[in-house]
Amino acid sequence: xxxxxxxxxxxxxxxxxxxxxxxxxxxxxxxxxxxxxxxxxxxxxxxxxxxxxxxxxxxxxxxxxxxxxxxxxxxxxxxxxxxxxxxxxxxxxxxxxxxxxxxxxxxxxxxxxxxxxxxxxxxxxxxxxxxxxxxxxxxxxxxxxxxxxxxxxxxxxxxxxxxxxxxxxxxxxxxxxxxxxxxxxxxxxxxxxxxxxxxxxxxxxxxxxxxxxxxxxxxxxxxxxxxxxxxxxxxxxxxxxxxxxxxxxxxxxxxxxxxxxxxxxxxxxxxxxxxxxxxxxxxxxxxxxxxxxxxxxxxxxxxxxxxxxxxxxxxxxxxxxxxx
Amino acid sequence: xxxxxxxxxxxxxxxxxxxxxxxxxxxxxxxxxxxxxxxxxxxxxxxxxxxxxxxxxxxxxxxxxxxxxxxxxxxxxxxxxxxxxxxxxxxxxxxxxxxxxxxxxxxxxxxxxxxxxxxxxxxxxxxxxxxxxxxxxxxxxxxxxxxxxxxxxxxxxxxxxxxxxxxxxxxxxxxxxxxxxxxxxxxxxxxxxxxxxxxxxxxxxxxxxxxxxxxxxxxxxxxxxxxxxxxxxxxxxxxxxxxxxxxxxxxxxxxxxxxxxxxxxxxxxxxxxxxxxxxxxxxxxxxxxxxxxxxxxxxxxxxxxxxxxxxxxxxxxxxxxx
Ligand SMILES: Cc1ncc(C[n+]2csc(CCOP(=O)(O)OP(=O)(O)O)c2C)c(N)n1
Ligand SMILES: [Mg+2]
Numbered sequence: 001x002x003x004x005x006x007x008x009x010x011x012x013x014x015x016x017x018x019x020x021x022x023x024x025x026x027x028x029x030x031x032x033x034x035x036x037x038x039x040x041x042x043x044x045x046x047x048x049x050x051x052x053x054x055x056x057x058x059x060x061x062x063x064x065x066x067x068x069x070x071x072x073x074x075x076x077x078x079x080x081x082x083x084x085x086x087x088x089x090x091x092x093x094x095x096x097x098x099x100x101x102x103x104x105x106x107x108x109x110x111x112x113x114x115x116x117x118x119x120x121x122x123x124x125x126x127x128x129x130x131x132x133x134x135x136x137x138x139x140x141x142x143x144x145x146x147x148x149x150x151x152x153x154x155x156x157x158x159x160x161x162x163x164x165x166x167x168x169x170x171x172x173x174x175x176x177x178x179x180x181x182x183x184x185x186x187x188x189x190x191x192x193x194x195x196x197x198x199x200x201x202x203x204x205x206x207x208x209x210x211x212x213x214x215x216x217x218x219x220x221x222x223x224x225x226x227x228x229x230x231x232x233x234x235x236x237x238x239x240x241x242x243x244x245x246x247x248x249x250x251x252x253x254x255x256x257x258x259x260x261x262x263x264x265x266x267x268x269x270x271x272x273x274x275x276x277x278x279x280x281x282x283x284x285x286x287x288x289x290x291x292x293x294x295x296x297x298x299x300x301x302x303x304x305x306x307x308x309x310x311x312x313x314x315x316x317x318x319x320x321x322x323x324x
Numbered sequence: 325x326x327x328x329x330x331x332x333x334x335x336x337x338x339x340x341x342x343x344x345x346x347x348x349x350x351x352x353x354x355x356x357x358x359x360x361x362x363x364x365x366x367x368x369x370x371x372x373x374x375x376x377x378x379x380x381x382x383x384x385x386x387x388x389x390x391x392x393x394x395x396x397x398x399x400x401x402x403x404x405x406x407x408x409x410x411x412x413x414x415x416x417x418x419x420x421x422x423x424x425x426x427x428x429x430x431x432x433x434x435x436x437x438x439x440x441x442x443x444x445x446x447x448x449x450x451x452x453x454x455x456x457x458x459x460x461x462x463x464x465x466x467x468x469x470x471x472x473x474x475x476x477x478x479x480x481x482x483x484x485x486x487x488x489x490x491x492x493x494x495x496x497x498x499x500x501x502x503x504x505x506x507x508x509x510x511x512x513x514x515x516x517x518x519x520x521x522x523x524x525x526x527x528x529x530x531x532x533x534x535x536x537x538x539x540x541x542x543x544x545x546x547x548x549x550x551x552x553x554x555x556x557x558x559x560x561x562x563x564x565x566x567x568x569x570x571x572x573x574x575x576x577x578x579x580x581x582x583x584x585x586x587x588x589x590x591x592x593x594x595x596x597x598x599x600x601x602x603x604x605x606x607x608x609x610x611x612x613x614x615x616x617x618x619x620x621x622x623x624x625x626x627x628x629x630x631x632x633x634x635x636x637x638x639x640x641x642x643x644x645x646x
Pocket of ligand 2: 173175
């Protein structure tokens, strides 16, 4: 099931990297309103984990969620159109960066509430399995989320009911400006141990290492095992959110730490496993894909304000308007 | 006259109260760096013991504040986004709010919950754009929504000194307003303010919408004389002040940036019509029922109550009574 092809893994990290760099440009250009939480530096985690998944599997992400959606195979053009608020976007322009979702490929959505996705994915996996599928799930979250009660409650439910969810903690060292040491009593892996979840720590900057760890966990879960946790150590290369590009917050990350963090680049690490020719071919193909994606997004129509509440109720209930 | 921004007014209020009363302390996410740009500089000035960064554990730190208040301190919690109030609704409503009665008057819970940037921030989409003040008014927690820098200062100061829990909504649409402010002073709870006198219709506007109401009042001034009433506190509501205004104008329109059903506008209208006969049916301009703010900017705007809708409501109210 696992996709061990190093070229495809490189393509995924490269795609996410360049997608995010393009998206940051579009934020600065005003085409993406509200800004984004760039996934830059963390590409290897989404890429490595998603390479371990099969077609029936589901995942849910975070506010820093573009990488998860792309690694799962969503169309970059429709993803970018979503960020630009266009009707052709994955969510018809209704969700934006923090809510991008593609249910058709098992992406239950990025989520703007820290710690919220773990319980949602646990319920989804449980239901799929009751209906006879071999589904496993992935819940991505940051180091900040391990202090949210609802995530720990999800650990408990998943463990208690043996729901095969791979909890993937992307430990980039900070929750906005709060360092892990200032926020986490005990350890992240220790949170898992308390619920008897097997836990491993891996180098999140190496996409292949992440893939191997995720594949092993997925294999165990498919063989009847319960939930597990992977703590992937990583580093966020850019701002917490692009608002920091406009408003400088105090140096909460020491400059030498940033330099060291950025030196371990998942795109370079995976790229070095390819021949120069293969790498160049992937880079060119990704660039062409993204050129087309940007054109598609910016040429797509914006939604009609008259349809602002379309999709509000799945039942078709219509809401009274605000009046006047 | 010194010019003061709404945001800086909040900073000043926090600094003044931290200075005045040792019992006051601030806690929240990224408050030391000041990610919301409200608590900027406070950690340096007052120390990290009194300006405390928390882990992302909203439910725990909200009730931690309740405990600290029971032990005699005056916590101010800053929430980065309005929807965090949904997460801690239990802690505020079922604990902080209920302790005085449940203990037979043995205690008070003077906690301030400050939400800088409530409502839409444009582009922050469904889970970050709510304006849930009516929920707190419904359960009876003191709720304020200042519209101006002076009121932001005065109401935050009063909230911190108040012996019961107070939720302070600082709308995103008001955060960057600047005003000439002479002297900063506490503003009493439960006292509205008439920003503009008029004869034909009273427009009640909440928070940042006060400024939209004033603009519309100017626009229509040659046809209709509009009075603009800013309640400032939503609970307890200055019903006497509003009744006095509507008794003069005879007409009422409410502008409220929150969902229509069971919203503040409904409560305000009901409270007025219980007391004053009107010349025309009252009207409200709100977000739609059940509104979730869509991401695309044009849709986000379409769901929020706007100036055109208000102008229409004013004209219809005049027509209904002619
Ligand atoms: C429940 C909740 N609390 C606070 C926030 C505001 N917020 C958004 S992202 C963030 C930091 C999250 O840190 P972490 O989980 O480590 O993820 P990272 O941003 O580092 O990827 C905060 C505090 C939120 N969206 N949801
Ligand atoms: Mg983090």
